[in-house]
Amino acid sequence: MAVTCSDIFKLIAAIILPPLGVFLERGCTSSFFINIILTILGYIPGILHALYVIVKY
Structure with a gap:
């Protein structure tokens, strides 16, 4: 699976603001x-979930 420029932008967005990365994906x-x-319960679980969603889809 090739990584595109938009995927890199989504990953950066997921690290800064996890719901934004998931929304974009x-x-x-x-x-x-x-x-x-x-993300409300904890910033790290939000980041991990966002990265999972972006990598999976």
């Missing part, structure tokens, strides 16, 4: 709301 789906909850 999946839109306003359940993954986005799960990531918001994880």
Whole structure:
């Protein structure tokens, strides 16, 4: 799987603001709301979930 420029932008966005990275990848789906909850509960779980979503899709 090739990494594009947009993927790099999404990864940077996921590190700075995890819900933004998920929103750019999946839109306003359940993954986005799960990531918001994880980010509120802890910044690191939000980042890990965002990276997982971006790499998986």
